[in-house]
Amino acid sequence: MKRREIYSDLRCIPPVVVRIDGRNFKNALSRMGFEKPYDKRFTSAIVEAVEAFFKKSGLSPVFAYTFSDEISLFFRDNAFDGRIEKLDSIIPSYISSAFTMALNPEEPVSFDSRIIPMHEEDVREYLVWRQDEAWRNCINSYAYYTLISEGMEEHEAAKMLKNKGASDMHELLFERGINISKVPTWQRRGILIMKKETEIEGFNPQLNVKTTSTRTRVFTEYDIPLFSSEEGDTFLEKLLARTADE
Numbered sequence: 001m002k003r004r005e006i007y008s009d010l011r012c013i014p015p016v017v018v019r020i021d022g023r024n025f026k027n028a029l030s031r032m033g034f035e036k037p038y039d040k041r042f043t044s045a046i047v048e049a050v051e052a053f054f055k056k057s058g059l060s061p062v063f064a065y066t067f068s069d070e071i072s073l074f075f076r077d078n079a080f081d082g083r084i085e086k087l088d089s090i091i092p093s094y095i096s097s098a099f100t101m102a103l104n105p106e107e108p109v110s111f112d113s114r115i116i117p118m119h120e121e122d123v124r125e126y127l128v129w130r131q132d133e134a135w136r137n138c139i140n141s142y143a144y145y146t147l148i149s150e151g152m153e154e155h156e157a158a159k160m161l162k163n164k165g166a167s168d169m170h171e172l173l174f175e176r177g178i179n180i181s182k183v184p185t186w187q188r189r190g191i192l193i194m195k196k197e198t199e200i201e202g203f204n205p206q207l208n209v210k211t212t213s214t215r216t217r218v219f220t221e222y223d224i225p226l227f228s229s230e231e232g233d234t235f236l237e238k239l240l241a242r243t244a245d246e
Contacts, residue, residue, distance in 0.1 A: 007085055008083070011078075011082040011083055014075055014076055014077055014078045014082065015074065016075050017072050017074050017118060018073045018091050018116075019070065019116060020091060021112055022069030022070075028105070032105055032107070036141070036148075043186070045099055046066055048099075052102075053091075053095060054218045059075075059090075062075065064193040066190060067134035072130055087113070087115060092110070096109060096111050120240070127236065130190070134189060135188055138180070138187050139170065139173070139180050140161065140169065143164075146176055146178065186222040186224075189226060192224050192239075193221075194219055195217070196219050
């Protein structure tokens, strides 16, 4: 029967992005009473799950970019010899477990996974693309749930917003006293989680001298620039250059 495991030797060549998404989160989170369009408890649990992945999973992503219930993990080196079945099962299952521990939801939750092979020079384009999606998700969510709060049925709100551009939804929200450009940056642009080397000061009692050592720690950035801007381009250039040297 071993020969029937026809997908077990499928492999990917690094670098790759493994992107995971929450499965049916909209309905599950609505049943659990989370705030809409954004809930700080939920976002904190996502970040905590990703930080746990960096620290304890045994895998080594370069960085992670997340918004809503989506997480993109960038790897320069593949674990499990790049075996797709392993990557597509272990990574989302770890995040599902870590997220459940962080949030303690009332019902089981799960994430699915896909693997995106790319060249190093494609990373910036990928992040710009996903950040654009974070912005669309932000303005769509605020518009949708604003209409729901006014008593509109879900299907009516969805129909009203269908085919509307960002400027139309921006105006819809502005008329209701919501300036979407002033909502928290992490809602509009997403969150970046990465490793950084930091210097730690210590003391050697035997030599009676101060010491300095380097440690790698996980940092979470909630206030990231627009990746498509000049500032964002510089930010990503430094990020990729730094992580390439580690």
